Amino acid sequence: MSDSYTAAIVHSPEAGVRLRPEGGELPTEANDVNLLGMAIALALGRAGYEHHPEPRDPQLQTLDALIAGDTVMPWRQPGDATDEQQLTCTRGAGGAWRCEVTPA
Numbered sequence: 001m002s003d004s005y006t007a008a009i010v011h012s013p014e015a016g017v018r019l020r021p022e023g024g025e026l027p028t029e030a031n032d033v034n035l036l037g038m039a040i041a042l043a044l045g046r047a048g049y050e051h052h053p054e055p056r057d058p059q060l061q062t063l064d065a066l067i068a069g070d071t072v073m074p075w076r077q078p079g080d081a082t083d084e085q086q087l088t089c090t091r092g093a094g095g096a097w098r099c100e101v102t103p104a
Contacts, residue, residue, distance in 0.1 A: 005089040007076040008104060016052045026067055037063035039089055039097035047101035048078030
């Protein structure tokens, strides 16, 4: 598995956001998936994203599917965000992920 994860954030106003990974190996171990998913959620929150009023479907909207870009997750972009943003994550020596949202 790679120590980095980069994805475009694709906005779907009716449903939330979808990540479009830009290559590289995706994590497959449950712990790695959970740590990356948590880091992504924290980065989106720091960037001003909010939960979409539509609840998440836990059978379809899983962390594996989010990271792979296979599902839309219930997050709304901040009002002042540009249409195109990038999510960049790196994994530290201890295994923890750090992600940030930047303009594309």
